[in-house]
Amino acid sequence: MRTIKGPGIFLAQFLGDTAPFNTLSGLADWAAGLGYKGLQIPADRRLFDLEKAADSQAYCDDIKGMLADKGLEITELSTHLQGQLVAVHPAFDPQFDGFAAPHVRGNPAARQAWAVEQVKLAAVASRRLGLTTHASFSGALAWPYVYPWPQRPAGLVEDAFDELARRWKPILDVYEDNGVDIGFELHPGEDLHDGVTFEMFLDRVGNHPRANILYDPSHFVLQHLDYLAFIDIYHERIKCFHVKDAELRPNGRSGVYGGYQSWVDRPGRFRSLGDGQVDFTQIFSKMAQYDYAGWAVLEWECALKHPEDGAAEGAPFIAQHIIRTTPHAFDDFAKSGADRALNQKLMGLQP
Template sequence: MKNVRGPGIFLAQFVGDQAPFNRLDTICQWMAEIGYKGVQIPTWEPRLMDLKLAAESKTYADELRGTVEAAGLQITELSTHLQGQLVALSPVYNQLFDAFAPAALKGDLKGKQAWAKEQLLLAAKASANLGLQAHATFSGALMWHTVYPWPQRPAGLVEQGFQALAARWLPILDAFDAAGVDLCYELHPGEDLHDGVTFERFLDEVKGHVRANILYDPSHFLLQCMDYVQFIDFYHERIKMFHVKDAEFRLRASRASTAAIRTG
């Protein structure tokens, strides 16, 4: 535990149009005042950073880091959760995820995927420029709509799905390897990588890529009725990042049951 530092906080849920949440310097000052030591920055949020500039300009990256450090904080990681979702986007979800990409790409499945890939490649360079060691993302969901095995899946569908998922991510994983940064997938319901089995399938397809790692968040495992403690025993070597928040699952058959499943 000697290497654990913090606490840190993911800024995505707090950014807004009102001060102090509309600028990187002021939101960092606010977080420092309430006791945080680090921030994870959402790269899609222009009120906080310019991802392309951070990838192309070491000077800008140094200024960005300096803004955070002036508040007494550190940048822990960058995040591409929204862009990662679009790297592997099923046509089933094309319209649902229009808001995750520029408005000009509305309805453009291939356009969103190409833009997302470029965003991840920029994130690898930006992370290196900032001196970071890990990066947070989602895997996307080519197959999530088939997670429940009814109607019955055609033979080979899952295997083809993981091959397609790996083909999209391999060039990105290689870019993160070149940058010296671990790419950490948040295992999350709604993503093709949502538990140990799916992560292992993916790992097999990317030939055990050294940069394919895990953002561990036990709340997502609790709501899948998984043993989130034993998961650490199995996968600790691949866990390079973690999120912590409350979750509660209470099993009961009533009209109120949906209200009893929540995550903080």
């Protein structure tokens, strides 16, 4: 068994216009000062030049060296926003246009081609950085039809997943060529949002070895899905881990769907670590049990607490939950060694 690496922090939610939150170096100093050991870096030009990283080993070495001087590593690169744009239902075109580079906005076909190329570049950049995992979203073509009313036309979901797989298979092949796994964050709003949908996709990409999971229990709490049993079922495919808390407290007026309310008023809300309902003791135990080899990365999203307070509390919270795995069985002190003759005698097979 391996000890989980961490604590790490996903920088996307902390980006800002003022120091130290407006540069990678400033965020790195801030995160290191809070006790973080790793950074999950979004492919956002304000922090990281993805095109340059895919083209220049020197640029990647400089980034790694700068972070190493601060006692930090890169956990993964993230293309959540670009991955979202690999597959966009037209109903969401105006909302998602802001995720794309200005020159492709208003042109869905050009936007998708740009997004595909961005996610492919992230595979090359990850290899240059010495990374073996990457974080992303799948995008969605079927999400507007998640609740079957009116009745979905026969084959609609199947056709949507066929198309999703057609778009992602060449991307996954690039990740295979670069020795990098994609961890899809299973997230409402994405076609891959639970175990069933992940299996539907996996089947259509031929059980591609690079199609994997970013495990985030908060999204399963809000779906009322058993997030511990999920690890038992899918642990071989879990390659990334967002440590994020949530709560679901349905009442007589609203439940899982939230009644179109703001986050602060919804029964299902993301919370800072320790303020929600997620049983992280059991999650970290299962991760250790199944020999999870990656990082435990804080993703802060909370409708109540200040982000800087959530970040400050997150590093010690994760550190306290990481299990330093044992190098031997607890009862090895009493072992009697291998003796086949004794085994035979104990089973009554020898006099």
